[in-house]
Amino acid sequence: MNKFLAIVGLVIVAAGVVWGLSLVKAPQSVVYTPVLQGEQLGEGSMVYHENEAYYTIEALYPFSTELSPAADAKVRMTIESAIAERIAEFKENGNFAALTAEDIKIQGLGVDRKYALGMEYKAYAGADTVSYLYAIYEDTLGAHPNAYFMSFVFDKQGKQLGITDILATNPNGLEELSLLVSNDVTAQMKARTGVDDVSGSIFAEGLAPKVENFSTFVIDGDTLVLALPPYQVAAYAVGSFEVRIQLKDIQ
Secondary structure (H helix, E strand, O other), X not given: OHHHHHHXXXXXXXXXXXXXXXXXXXOOOXXXXXXXXXXXXXXXXXXXXXXXXXXXXXXXEEOOOOOOHHHHHHHHHHHHHHHHHHHHHHHHHHOHHHOOHHHHHHHOOEOOEOEEEEEEEEEEEEOOEEEEEEEEEEEOOOOOOEEEEEEEEEEOOOOEOOHHHHOOOOOOHHHHHHHHHXXXXXXXXXXXXXXXXXXXXXXXXXXXXXXXXXXXXXXXXXXXXXXXXOOOOOOHHHOOEEEEEEHHHOO
């Protein structure tokens, strides 16, 4: 009788273990779900188009990343989601759905005069990262079009990295980065203007050791590449700046 009860007990325990294991969810693989309904452009890129009565949009984005399927899905969906947000913001600011006949007449909108948003990227590869730097062109029919950047840096698992991740091993990373970038920008300003003292032409606030000042970057091999748009560190006419710093110098 005792043997019988022992066997029954074991059966019950085994059944409980099986039931418990069935409740443990297996890791869910990430499947790529398109955010943008674009068209394939060559081997490596997709293009999203809109050409409406009063605005045009063209945005490029990666077709593949050469990462694992799960990481590839994360990267592509992250980039596409960011592009979709930028497009939605552009449309909201333009208020295109609510333009009146008077608005259209005053702004002279038509086939030859439209708001425009263009987004192109360049891909970079680091030892353990993939990066994408976007150059964005936006014409809102003001005094001049606007130009700025957007960037994405991912590790090989598809996790997006920020500048604080890159500087994580250096407690003084932001301060050191600020100094290196300031020196480089100053040298570039002197070369562009032919003036020795450019201190009055550089916006110090745009080079201060703040995360937001150095958030647009990519990793090219063993080099940190920072993209500084017009207006961040100097007047619009001066243009943008690219600063390249060896990772070993700041990590």
